[in-house]
Amino acid sequence: MPLAQTNTVDTPTEGDLIARAQALIPVLKERSKSCESLRSVPQETIDDFRAAGFFKIVQPTEYGGYGMSPLTLYRVLHEVGRGCMSSCWVLMVLALHSYEVYMMGKASCDAVWGDDQDALVASSYAPLGQMEKVDGGYKLNGCWRFCSGIDHAQHVVVGGMVQIPGHDRPDYRVCMVPASEYTIDPDSWQTFGLAGTGSKDIQITDVFVPEDHSHSLIEAHLMLGQDKLPKHYRYPFWVAFGFCVASAVIGGTRGGLDELVEQMGARVGSFDMGSGRAPATQDPFVRARLGKATVLVRGAIARLEKVVFEMTDFIERGEAIPVPDRMHYMAEAAQCGKDCEDAVMLLYKATGARGIMLDNHMQAVLRNVLAGTNHISMHVEGMAINLGSMLLGAEDVSPIC
The missing domain is CATH 1.20.140.10 (Butyryl-CoA Dehydrogenase, subunit A, domain 3)
Known part of the structure; x- marks a missing residue:
């Protein structure tokens, strides 16, 4: 398993990141129509976000990120959305999942960033597909919808309700799946709003996900074990x-x-009220x-x-x-x-x-x-x-x- 790599990049300040977001507003607005017609964020926009460091805001420092507070990401989104909300939505999803991957633990972090610290993770939390507990992990089958930014991701986390032996109620979990294990339906995103997010359906068939590439959303919300994480991840x-x-x-x-x-x-005004329009x-x-x-x-x-x-x-x-x-x-x-x-x-x-x-x-x-x-x-x-x-x-x- 790859080891965490040392962060050798210069970490910008929050002010730097906000200024970069503000500078992109007119560019994003100019691209917003093409983003909507493509039904996906243009690659050049993803490249701009990457160059600005936006995807690294809450990515852990051990894996090349800045390890900042979620508040910094929120403030950047407040600016990016002024140019193109679809692009902002995809940035929101792809950037925040660095936070979640870190919560899953070292095995998941190594799987995502061990070879590529620029790798991105999309999601589909709605438990639409089937997730079954098996020895050592979970088996996945079915269709998951609303996968925002899936065209630009190397992994996806998908949600499911899982009956755990010995427990009265099912657990609400997510499992992380690499891009090689799912297929994207290219024509499944036809919407009147946020069309540019490219939140397409994916199909997963008989895929095994190891236990350490998964976590409970219930436990994550109840903060079980989060006292062991750095403060920005609690x-x-x-x-x-x-x-x-x-x-x-x-x-x-x-x-x-x-x-x-x-x-x-x-x-x-449309009407002349006697003193001019x-x-x-x-x-x-x-x-x-x-x-x-x-x-x-x-x-x-x-x-x-x-x-x-x-x-x-x-x-x-x-x-x-x-x-x-x-x-x-x-x-x-x-x-x-x-x-x-x-x-x-x-x-x-x-x-x-x-x-x-x-x-x-x-x-x-x-x-x-x-x-x-x-x-x-x-x-x-x-x-x-x-x-x-x-x-x-x-x-x-x-x-x-």
């Missing part, structure tokens, strides 16, 4: 994941704020909608950062993050998505009739944000019901929502 996985999704949505919505300011700066920037409804949307987006960012700071305080004190707090945090992540969904509707309505035109970028922003907030982690009602049930002392509560 955030509950589902919370870290939920806020990563929220960050992509925030980035896409910030792109909508940019778009409305740009469009209204060059636009005049007034600039759209003087329209009180445009002003109000932009102002309200801005407050919603800033509120979502503030909520995200507050939660990360709260979790960091627990971690710095060497304490486990209580399960009730984690349930609050899952609901908070979903609320970030809901606030952005409300914001993008305000922005879209401010464009008027022009907003329905396919060449108006705002309709793409709207479609992508709506698609992103349909992700299960953004299910604000479900998370709120689970949180409210816990607060009322109900027994039918899921600790991982």
Whole structure:
């Protein structure tokens, strides 16, 4: 088994990474239409992300990464999404899985990065295929959907419900599979939003996955054994994941704020009210909608950062993050998505009739944000019901929502 390699790269600061993301915004926006028509992030964008170091943000230092906090990744996503939300979504998925691979342990890290420290991992968590416990690991069969960024990955982690002998309830696990063991359905991603993510179906047939290339998502969320990991890897996985999704949505919505300011700066009203056609920037409804949307987006960012700071305080004190707090945090992540969904509707309505035109970028922003907030982690009602049930002392509560 390959040994971990020494990190010989210079580690940028968080400010460096954010500046690189901001510099890419106009490039990504220019490519956004081709990204959507390709139904996959262009390779040149993946190359730009790699050159900027984005895939290494939470990758462990022992394997050539920067070993930074998830908050740094969130802040980069807030910028990248302003240019192209589909590209941001794929960056979110491929970058965050470095965090998960490290949680799986050395065998998984060696399998991914032992020979190639630039290797990437995609995912399909929904337990759609069959996962069976066998001697030494798991046997996989079936189709897994929504594999964002699969065209650019060397491995994929797939989810499944597994009945473990001696346990009353099945475990919710993921298994890591190399690209040589699955096939991609190239025409399976036909969507009205986030089309550029290329979240295609994969087929897996009779593939064996060793035990040490797998982990329990339930244990990862409950933080079992995470006290042995470096501090940046002790955030509950589902919370870290939920806020990563929220960050992509925030980035896409910030792109909508940019778009409305740009469009209204060059636009005049349709009607002459006797003193000439007034600039759209003087329209009180445009002003109000932009102002309200801005407050919603800033509120979502503030909520995200507050939660990360709260979790960091627990971690710095060497304490486990209580399960009730984690349930609050899952609901908070979903609320970030809901606030952005409300914001993008305000922005879209401010464009008027022009907003329905396919060449108006705002309709793409709207479609992508709506698609992103349909992700299960953004299910604000479900998370709120689970949180409210816990607060009322109900027994039918899921600790991982």
